[in-house]
Amino acid sequence: MKVAIMGAGLSGLCCAIILEQNGIEPVIFEKRNLCGDRFINGEAIFNITNRPINNCLDFFKDKYNINLKPISEVKEITIYSPNFESNLSGNLGYTNYRGRHKDSFENQLFNQVKSEIIFNSNYDYEDLTKEFTHVVLATGDSAYASKLNNFKTDLTVNLRGATVEGNFGLSHISSWYNNEFSPKGYSYLIPLNEREANISIGYPVYEDTKKYKIDDLWDKFYKRAQKDTEQKLNIIDKFEVERYIIGICHKAKLDNTYFIGNCFGAISPGFGLGQFVSVLTGIYAAFDICSKGDYEELVVPLRETYENSLVFRRRLEKLSNNQLDFLIGGINDKLISKMFSDDTEIDFFKIASKLLKPFTKL
Numbered sequence: 001m002k003v004a005i006m007g008a009g010l011s012g013l014c015c016a017i018i019l020e021q022n023g024i025e026p027v028i029f030e031k032r033n034l035c036g037d038r039f040i041n042g043e044a045i046f047n048i049t050n051r052p053i054n055n056c057l058d059f060f061k062d063k064y065n066i067n068l069k070p071i072s073e074v075k076e077i078t079i080y081s082p083n084f085e086s087n088l089s090g091n092l093g094y095t096n097y098r099g100r101h102k103d104s105f106e107n108q109l110f111n112q113v114k115s116e117i118i119f120n121s122n123y124d125y126e127d128l129t130k131e132f133t134h135v136v137l138a139t140g141d142s143a144y145a146s147k148l149n150n151f152k153t154d155l156t157v158n159l160r161g162a163t164v165e166g167n168f169g170l171s172h173i174s175s176w177y178n179n180e181f182s183p184k185g186y187s188y189l190i191p192l193n194e195r196e197a198n199i200s201i202g203y204p205v206y207e208d209t210k211k212y213k214i215d216d217l218w219d220k221f222y223k224r225a226q227k228d229t230e231q232k233l234n235i236i237d238k239f240e241v242e243r244y245i246i247g248i249c250h251k252a253k254l255d256n257t258y259f260i261g262n263c264f265g266a267i268s269p270g271f272g273l274g275q276f277v278s279v280l281t282g283i284y285a286a287f288d289i290c291s292k293g294d295y296e297e298l299v300v301p302l303r304e305t306y307e308n309s310l311v312f313r314r315r316l317e318k319l320s321n322n323q324l325d326f327l328i329g330g331i332n333d334k335l336i337s338k339m340f341s342d343d344t345e346i347d348f349f350k351i352a353s354k355l356l357k358p359f360t361k362l
């Protein structure tokens with residue numbers, strides 16, 4: 001058996017680790033000259049969106065022996081609507097580095113992989129199918145799946161972010177739902193360390209959001225973030241991602257080709273989170289290759305989570321600023337807060353999306 005993995009990112013490296021644990025050494029093809037060779041940003045991985053799991057990183061370590069060290073635990077999230085703010089607290093999840101930082105998830109995984117990585121690769125998928133019995137597509141985008149007519153696109157998103165200086169509590173994330181600067185989308189602040197944080201806006205590109213200029217949205221958000229954090233937030237770095245595609249594969253596997261990470265459809269349409277599913281799809285594809293599971297069956301719950309999240313997205317897109325105020329103001333309610341807390345296994349998002357689905361046009 002000869003296995004090629006195309007892409008040495010989050011999902012590709014996790015797939016390699018599980019293959020190695022089972023005695024298979026894949027060859028990894030990476031188009032860049034390093035692992036994680038892209039802008040540094042802070043991302044989050046939440047326990048609350050992956051119930052019944054109560055601790056995502058312990059789950060990867062204990063169940064699959066994949067070790068990922070976070071920047072910090074997330075103990076508090078402040079959610080701002082145009083005129084209100086609410087707080088969630090508990091063991092909500094983790095923040096982590098991505099990209100060129102030495103402690104990024106990519107670099108941590110790179111240190112756990114023993115297989116050969118061919119950097120600066122310009123092999124394409126067709127080349128690899130000729131030389132290898134199994135090809136795992138882990139390129140972080142839907143290009144190959146679309147080319148093979150195997151991808152349903154649900155939305156494309158424009159993202160702009162910056163690293164800012166200030167004073168930050170490491171375990172405290174902030175997020176904003178406000179159509180003035182992230183129409184139908186969201187904005188967030190994730191601390192990288194006590195002195196630096198990422199701030200970012202993201203919004204879907206539809207006919208009615210095309211009229212917005214990202215510079216104008218960004219200016220409004222930046223001022224609002226300065227006001228809410230009561231800090232100057234001096235910008236020291238910037239990043240931009242245009243038309244980030246969110247969607248999902250019709251088939252997770254075509255013959256001996258596996259789609260994992262964003263190639264599978266890891267990013268949740270509701271909140272743009274993709275790390276948890278990226279890691280899991282890497283693991284599950286490896287199980288299939290080692291005859292320890294059926295990839296298509298293993299991803300069934302991931303598809304369900306994706307569809308639930310799409311229900312959320314479609315509802316979110318319909319909310320006016322007044323409705324966002326009403327909803328976010330309500331999160332302070334003790335009962336709602338309890339649904340997100342660390343000692344529960346209740347999948348709030350699953351229940352809510354089941355209730356909302358009959359009234360939602362997908």
Ligand SMILES: Cc1cc2nc3c(=O)[nH]c(=O)nc-3n(C[C@H](O)[C@H](O)[C@H](O)COP(=O)(O)OP(=O)(O)OC[C@H]3O[C@@H](n4cnc5c(N)ncnc54)[C@H](O)[C@@H]3O)c2cc1C
Pocket residue numbers: 006007008009010011012029030031032035036037041042043044045121123138139140141159161241244260261262263266267272273274275276278
């Ligand atoms: C700005 C931003 C913020 C995000 N924030 C969050 C967050 O807070 N929480 C969360 O859970 N998710 C977040 N996500 C989503 C998450 O980052 C992705 O879902 C996850 O990284 C996807 O992993 P992957 O393995 O599919 O791709 P990646 O980790 O991106 O790896 C893809 C690899 O493939 C390589 N590659 C590409 N093309 C080729 C080729 N032709 N040949 C060889 N190699 C190739 C790339 O260089 C790269 O190394 C965010 C995404 C973005 C863009």
